[in-house]
Amino acid sequence: MTSTAFERSIPAHSSIATSLAGSRLAPFWLDDLASPVYDALAGSSRWDLVVVGGGYTGLWTALMAKQRDPDAKVAVLEARTIGWAASGRNGGFCEATLTHGEVNGQNRFASELEQLTRLGLQNLDEIEATVAELGFDCDFERTGSLAVATEEYQVDELRAAHNGHDALFFDAEAMRAQVNSPTYLGGLWSTRDTAMLHPGKLARELTLACAELGVELFEHSPVARLQREASGAVAVSTRSATALASRVALATNAFPSLLKRYRLHTVPVYDYVLMTEPLSNDQLASIGWGDRQGIADVANQFHYYRLSADNRILWGGYDAIYHYGGRIKPEYDDRRESFELLASHFFTTFPQLQGLRFSHRWAGVIDTSTRFCAFFGRAFSNRVSYAAGFTGLGVAATRFAANVMLDHLSGEETERTSLDMVRATPLPFPPEPAAALGVQATRWALNRADHNGGKRNLLLRSLDAVGLGFDS
Template sequence: MTQIAQATDAATQALAGAAPTPFWLDRPEAPAARPRVEGAVEADLVVVGGGFTGLWTAWQATEREPGRSVVILESERIAHGATGRNGGFVAASLTHGLTHGEAIWPKQVRALHEEGDRNLAALVEAIEAAGIDCDLRRVGKTTLAIEPWQVDGLREARDLGAKFGVDLELLSRDEVQADVHSPTYLGGLRDRTGTVLVDPAKLAWGMAAELERRGVRVYEASAVTGLSRINAAGGAGDGTGAGVRATTAHGHVDAREAVVATAAYPSPLKRLGNYIMPLYDHVLMTEPLTEAQRASIGWAEGQGLTDAGNQFHYYRPTADGRILFGGWDAVYYFGGKVDASLEQRDSSHELLARHFFETFPQLAGLRFTNRWAGPIDSTTRFTAAYGTAFGGRVAYAVGHTGLGVGASRFSADVALDLLAGEPTSRLRYDIVRKRPFPVPPEPLRNPIIQFTRHSILSADAHEGRRNLWLRTLDRFGLGFNS
């Protein structure tokens, strides 16, 4: 049997019996289902989507105006989508990293960096003040070089961080391997302040419970099928209506204003499909490690880890001693299809399992208990798209790509600022004022994305050298990433 065949066989055995469900959501402490909205409901603000963006929108709305009547309409369950399927990395960056921020918004990146730091600090403070038990850890992150060409990239990132006052520690091969024992590591960049780790489902569940204590009404199984204007009497509007109606299959909510936070899922605002690429990200969760297995990998600080390639992995330990391992494959399906049937892809999960054991060969024989995937709402700019509709009665914030857990709180404030119509500092940033470049429609979209994906893989295989296509995308601040 060849080495590749042996690795594939080992990956297949490790995946045998893995539940096809997100680990974070597949636990007995999950809250009971909430009722769907039925009949006519009234509110000051209706939020479409119960992920982190929607939850933070309701949270910030009640902070700004205690007693404000807020309704959340979630199509499935709280934390069903990307909110409950991610790795639990909460990053300060609003610009998909300093390198990307300096390339796209050079005149504003310092202010955006400071805004991101304030946002993360306020997010942590809010969680702790509310007493939400979500295994929040201030452990930071280490970015890892696993190819020689990536070592120079870490050095450049360290120097760029210093320019903005970020204290990043460059680790040699021996230093990083002494910290986390993997033969694949050639260097590392340790950031102790820019990232915290959370249990994302517990955070979402805790936020929803806190919001209900504040009087927010949270409805599940309430997919919004349409938005329309209403006049002061509750009837159909004439273009200058007094509010907006969010319609579902079993009822509707009439509100003065609405925020759409539907991420990669179908939105009642069809225009959002012009900006969103639903990319399926794949994740594995191991069984709990034994004491001997934990000792064999070190990792005493339990920080988040990610490698430095264009196609990258992210991984972290959990409170009960497991390892979450995800990333690498960012899969787009023709037409931007989003469906539960796409959440199990044997080739992607087997590839992840092989990569896991290449990273930690000393854990051979460890099994995975969960395997899952889900769509990320990526944009061509790697950051969210913001805007308004219905004459300013509706605001939207979608497209949080791979650093959206922290940025979702900033986006909530942006959406509320847009509804208020007040020129806050947030609304002056180009990241807010200018939307990402639209994604071409099908049938052009799929081949463009697939060619870009192939080009990225080729770049990683050739010492990071980017072809003409990728260099052209870089020039205009465009790209493809999970």
């Protein structure tokens, strides 16, 4: 077993502790963000469409439902506040892929990968057009993304992927001219498939656009159950109120599905994130990064990072944590060992930034599915539609999923609903204790592969063979 770049050069623990001292346990994207406040659902009401969940999936669904039918009566029910969960905690990478990357797509949807790639790019183009047409203030930048090699065995993989047009390969010298890190041995710039944005602002702008079109939004309205009425309508019940809906779209992300059949189809995995103070001009010059791409390294346990509009560096990933029973608790947000590990890896990557401090630290829950991309379901004689399982790449894919749900609820057969990806349901996770044992064993095997030239052991090869293999 060999060490990785992040173990061959470890910063002093004292500098790591100093960098984290004084950081706020709060998502930077939601800090001081002026967003509207909405009342809780009260009494009994009747709607054409009720959307459960006030994140990106739910907001895109409500917005496009009104765009399709301006007369439709549409409501969004959010358990807490709109955009507080994954939609306000992610890295702001708005990626075209619908399949969690090309390799994962090739392994699972080879016969329609070209079509899925086209639809994913079209979806990203449409997001960019919506941002422009509706005047969204969300720091949208179509920068593309850099995949960087930090180990020798990763360089050939990136070199093989470049096509000389919208994917450009850099050797170590050229890569460091783009972004200056001693860990970089090569890189691949995918120029079209990713935009950077401010996640909290996107949620706010979607909310305002929904309200302007007449969507009614309700916060602090956790839905407890769905029930079919004799009339055919669906009763969507909170603890103190009921909305009767002709159609229902479920957009609950990592939280337990209201449809029992899908309770084991996702598991919540905690992802940890740091945000630095704004870089000075000298600090930014020491890195370069003039094209402001999003960056991720290509190990199984990978980091993702990007510049904010005010030139902070967001640094996240690597240390994905699953808690027994799929529990989601506020106390899981503050995991000292994960933040210290991230800080260590940050200063290994950018040693020239020693002395820079982190202003914010936070965690978010990823809705992981066994195929590592979204899946779709219907229930109650097609009056209920469901999408989940984005596995950390939902900023753009949630809009595609919203269109799928609206297609399903309309009864219309479309190119989207005809996809095998949309028709097929992934395998569920096993119940506990097998789920926890499986997740931990897989994490161990992925870490071992990162320390063994990327070579996958018997466990990972077996998971690959049955369609459960992970590609970062």
